[in-house]
Amino acid sequence: MYVELKQINKKFGDFKASQDVNFSIEQGKLVGLLGPSGSGKTTILRMIAGLEKPDSGDIMIGGSRVNDIAPGKRGIGFVFQSYALFRHMTLFDNIAFGLTLQKKSKKEIIQKVNELTELIGLTGFEGRYPNQLSGGQRQRVAFARALAPNPKLLLLDEPFAAIDAKVRKELRQWLRTTIGKLGVTSIFVTHDQEEAVEVADEIIITNRGQIEQKGTPLQIYKKPATPFVAQFIGESTIIEDYTKFKGFESNDGAKPKEKGVLRPEFIEIAKDETEILTPLAAEKGIVRAIYFRGNNIQVDIEVKGQPLTGYRTLEQEDLTIGMEVFVLIHRVYTFEGSHTEVIENRIKTEQNSVYI
Amino acid sequence: MQENKYVKYTLIGISVVFLTLMLIIPLLVVIVEALSKGFAVYFKAILDPFALKAMNLTLIATVVAVVCNTVFGLCAAWLLTKYSFKGKNILSSLIDLPFAISPVIAGLVFVMTFGRISYLNDFLTANNLKIVFATPGIILATIFVTFPFVTRELIPLMHAQGKDEEEAATMMGASGFTIFRKVTLPNIKWGLIYGVVLCTARAMGEFGAVSVVSGHIRGKTNTLPLHIEILYNEYNFTAAFAVASILVIFAILILIVRNIVEWKNEKEA
Numbered sequence: 001m002y003v004e005l006k007q008i009n010k011k012f013g014d015f016k017a018s019q020d021v022n023f024s025i026e027q028g029k030l031v032g033l034l035g036p037s038g039s040g041k042t043t044i045l046r047m048i049a050g051l052e053k054p055d056s057g058d059i060m061i062g063g064s065r066v067n068d069i070a071p072g073k074r075g076i077g078f079v080f081q082s083y084a085l086f087r088h089m090t091l092f093d094n095i096a097f098g099l100t101l102q103k104k105s106k107k108e109i110i111q112k113v114n115e116l117t118e119l120i121g122l123t124g125f126e127g128r129y130p131n132q133l134s135g136g137q138r139q140r141v142a143f144a145r146a147l148a149p150n151p152k153l154l155l156l157d158e159p160f161a162a163i164d165a166k167v168r169k170e171l172r173q174w175l176r177t178t179i180g181k182l183g184v185t186s187i188f189v190t191h192d193q194e195e196a197v198e199v200a201d202e203i204i205i206t207n208r209g210q211i212e213q214k215g216t217p218l219q220i221y222k223k224p225a226t227p228f229v230a231q232f233i234g235e236s237t238i239i240e241d242y243t244k245f246k247g248f249e250s251n252d253g254a255k256p257k258e259k260g261v262l263r264p265e266f267i268e269i270a271k272d273e274t275e276i277l278t279p280l281a282a283e284k285g286i287v288r289a290i291y292f293r294g295n296n297i298q299v300d301i302e303v304k305g306q307p308l309t310g311y312r313t314l315e316q317e318d319l320t321i322g323m324e325v326f327v328l329i330h331r332v333y334t335f336e337g338s339h340t341e342v343i344e345n346r347i348k349t350e351q352n353s354v355y356i
Numbered sequence: 357m358q359e360n361k362y363v364k365y366t367l368i369g370i371s372v373v374f375l376t377l378m379l380i381i382p383l384l385v386v387i388v389e390a391l392s393k394g395f396a397v398y399f400k401a402i403l404d405p406f407a408l409k410a411m412n413l414t415l416i417a418t419v420v421a422v423v424c425n426t427v428f429g430l431c432a433a434w435l436l437t438k439y440s441f442k443g444k445n446i447l448s449s450l451i452d453l454p455f456a457i458s459p460v461i462a463g464l465v466f467v468m469t470f471g472r473i474s475y476l477n478d479f480l481t482a483n484n485l486k487i488v489f490a491t492p493g494i495i496l497a498t499i500f501v502t503f504p505f506v507t508r509e510l511i512p513l514m515h516a517q518g519k520d521e522e523e524a525a526t527m528m529g530a531s532g533f534t535i536f537r538k539v540t541l542p543n544i545k546w547g548l549i550y551g552v553v554l555c556t557a558r559a560m561g562e563f564g565a566v567s568v569v570s571g572h573i574r575g576k577t578n579t580l581p582l583h584i585e586i587l588y589n590e591y592n593f594t595a596a597f598a599v600a601s602i603l604v605i606f607a608i609l610i611l612i613v614r615n616i617v618e619w620k621n622e623k624e625a
Contacts, residue, residue: 051527070529072530076527078524082520086525086539087521087543088542097525098529101528101529101530101534149528
């Protein structure tokens with residue numbers, strides 16, 4: 001394990017920013033710290049960097065405890081949310097700053113800076129000041145500046161937050177490939193799950209200063225460990241009593257103790273029986289609202305008094321508000337305490353086995 | 357917004373009349389009155405040994421006050437914007453105190469603290485230190501009156517700039533002094549110069565506080581403003597205005613520097 005946090009606690013006044021935070025990161029991984037605003041993800045990053053001191057617990061980097069090591073001596077490159085480029089220095093001087101401090105020779109500095117400007121695709125811009133660069137360019141300069149002193153660990157605080165949507169997408173891909181190419185262990189903070197899923201090898205989900213789950217994006221999506229993760233990742237509808245739906249009836253007729261979570265992807269909406277494979281397992285519902293979302297259509301439906309949300313593709317036939325449709329619920333998440341369970345539609349699975 | 361011509365010209369008119377009455381005419385009067393008896397009298401007045409002494413003292417007080425307040429202002433602004441600690445608001449308000457209280461009171465405070473009725477008096481006389489009614493008192497009073505200028509100029513600027521750049525430098529292993537020299541100072545350069553210019557202007561012209569601690573000893577503890585007052589009280593109007601014109605010239609020079617600084621600052625931002 002390259003980076004390890006052991007029993008980290010941190011308070012700001014009465015606010016608990018970190019509570020018993022434990023996790024470890026393998027060398028060479030690109031890890032996303034994902035959580036809502038105020039969930040303590042930036043605090044974790046700043047503590048690893050040494051810009052904040054934990055109240056208790058150990059931070060290990062490369063096998064040694066770094067709690068008492070100065071930020072500049074931890075071998076970390078840090079990319080700030082605001083980029084924090086030195087505004088009175090040119091692009092060249094910004095990237096060269098860390099190298100100058102390391103007392104590298106002039107020749108070495110020039111070579112390294114040229115290498116990095118080429119990597120970020122800004123060759124020819126060396127003489128520009130930060131305010132003469134676009135948001136995306138500044139972000140890349142900040143990235144190059146952090147990489148210049150050859151850090152063993154790269155930390156990025158909301159690296160894409162201040163960039164417009166289109167450039168953000170390109171930069172994400174670029175960052176992912178570049179970090180992959182360099183092989184530097186990296187941790188980035190984000191509140192955008194799409195970003196975390198797209199960029200990270202592994203995601204750590206934070207909530208109220210605690211770690212909810214750590215895993216690959218697929219693991220987190222398929223097997224949310226806690227109710228928070230299930231609701232935070234992807235879109236979801238909470239259902240008080242899921243046993244009223246076909247295929248989910250409880251054996252003894254008792255109401256379930258736990259609420260269910262339904263994702264739009266778990267729901268299939270069909271205009272008529274021909275659009276659906278297992279009509280027997282489907283409920284009937286009324287279309288309440290339809291939203292065009294660019295690459296698909298979001299349909300709000302009401303089934304047995306319960307509002308649900310599902311998607312249809314643009315290829316499928318149009319629905320109209322008030323129409324009666326078939327709604328097939330494939331599965332539901334439920335929680336017992338902090339443990340998640342996936343319940344499949346029983347009728348559908350039984351029917352499928354008949355077909356086979 | 358639709359520009360209303362009448363409103364615009366009325367406002368311009370009011371400003372012009374007001375500035376003419378309040379600033380331009382008085383300044384012209386100073387110059388005219390100073391030169392009313394010819395250049396010979398003018399130069400005699402400003403080259404008078406007492407006038408030169410006063411000028412000297414004003415320069416000393418100004419330079420020392422500006423240097424002290426620049427160093428103090430930088431420290432205070434740095435502390436108030438880059439650190440958080442208990443009592444931060446109290447410190448911040450204390451810095452503004454000289455703006456709030458009358459300079460005369462500031463002068464009295466020093467007379468009380470270092471004068472003959474003070475507890476420190478025995479110690480001071482034993483060590484042959486003279487503060488009140490001597491140059492040190494004048495310098496202290498000037499520092500007191502002018503100390504918010506640099507800090508007040510720097511705090512909003514440093515606040516807006518945040519501490520990200522300093523943190524970025526820290527992450528790259530820069531020492532505190534290197535950070536100050538290479539990152540902070542270049543960023544606040546123009547604000548700092550602007551604060552120093554304002555502080556200089558105020559220090560040169562300070563009258564109230566200095567008047568109380570000075571003791572008005574001609575050729576010893578008279579600054580330029582005090583010297584002008586004395587000349588004026590002796591009905592020596594021409595000499596008073598002649599010496600006053602020196603302060604006016606300094607003030608205009610400072611204004612020019614101030615405008616250059618502002619213009620440079622805007623160009624860079």
